[in-house]
Amino acid sequence: MFFEWVGIIVCIWIAIFFYMTLMNDCDMQLAFYEKFGKSPDSLKGKVVLITGASSGIGEHTAYALAKSGVKLALTARRQNELLRVKRKCIEVSDGLLTESDVLVIIVDILDFWEHDDILQLTLDQFGRIDIVLNNAGRSQRALFEDIDLEVDQEMFNLNVFAVVHMTRRAMEYFNERKCGHVAVVSSIAGILGIPNSASYTASKHALHGYYNCLRTEKIGTNINVTILCPGPTFTNFLQESFTGEPKEKYNICQKPTDKCMTAERCGYLIAVALANETAESWMVIPPMLTMTYLWFYFPSLFLWALNSKAGRDWIFKKRDHK
Template structure:
């Protein structure tokens, strides 16, 4: 009777978990936190330093945080765009934030020699930084064997080494405070390999290696490490994406009819993950989340499915279209 009860419990758990994985636009843990966990309003008064804050996921995460009265240090290369985002943050805060509560920091994250100076600007202005959100980065569309090595170097400089160096700068501050929170916008491509994006996928897997290691080293300290893993999202990422040739941009765009998560929704889920201090959070519209669960927990089934469906299916899930082979090679 006892083992029968356990068996029934496991079966029910599996059914409920599977249903939630199919219905939710994020992993089940994050969905539960959104419904039952801490609200982002608990972050009110905290200071969050966001890189890549002038567009895309970084911009919309800033908006979501501003609505709850979170103080912001917005860093990116384009001063005018940063000012636009700042103005919007102040508007969305509905009086919770004053002009001094949103600091803009024009910054090229690939200039690692400037990281300490720029991070110190935020610390000196606010007196502290509570959360570092590493968001700046670029995607890629290219054939694996037609990618120039210089592209690998350049993409890793932005997506990996700049993130690691800025985090090490922030760690000095967090260690001095005795607590801190580091978050990185990774990708579901950092969990499951994405076709026609070998360098990008490699950079995101490297991020997971670096920051999982950081988390384990500090497991007994008051340091939280969060990996945020969005799937396909409506941003301008395809326009700036790397190809296989150095100095070349993809110069493509998303289609309004694509099956993607909105940047607004992604930004809000990021805020939920930050306040609940998750270790790793996935976001994506159906069938991205159940597909990721299968890839992680049922790799044999996943590989058999890919053998039948082909890599084109995975690419179509990601970009809502089949790959144009020529555009990735030239």
């Protein structure tokens, strides 16, 4: 009798849990922190370095942090876009930030030898760095068989090795200071197998390997490691995506009817995750959120459910944000 009751309670709990994944746009821990945890305002006065801040998720994370009075170092290649973001950061901060509180650094993150300079310029401006947010990256659209090896290599250089190198340089500074916070914008593709994006999916999985390892090495210290996993989000990323051919861009615009989160909401959730120093956070709308939990906890059930022509069509449709 006792075990029957335990079984019934566990089933009810699982049902409620999965129902809640249909009601939220982020994982349960982050949803809890958004309501009851530290707000991004707790980061006021801190210094955050963001790579890839000239558009999309990086841009909107900068705004979310600027509203809380966080000092910012923003990096990317497009100077005009970065200056636009800087102006808007000062505007939305509503007097909390001035011209000297937002530093713009024009750099191609693939120039690995510039990574030390990025950190040094930030230190020269602010005297400290509290969080390094590695966000710059590109996605992909191509079937596995059609991908040229050069594309895999280009993708890993940008999405993995540039991030790993930047993180190692930042860790030297954080280790010396005995505190700090490194974060990376991965993707739900770092958790699930996403069709039509093999190099991208592999690059994001690789980030989880590197960052999870780093986290275990830093347990018990004042150095935090955060992996951020957005799902489909309205940004420029489809235009900029790799295909299977070297040097080619996918060059397709998202449609307003696509099922995506706004970059503004994603940036805000990232700010909440940073404020609460989460280990890993997912920001993704349903039913992709439910799907991610299913894959995470019941991978065989997930694959069984998709094992049909309809299941295959469904997952490709989801990949195209329909």
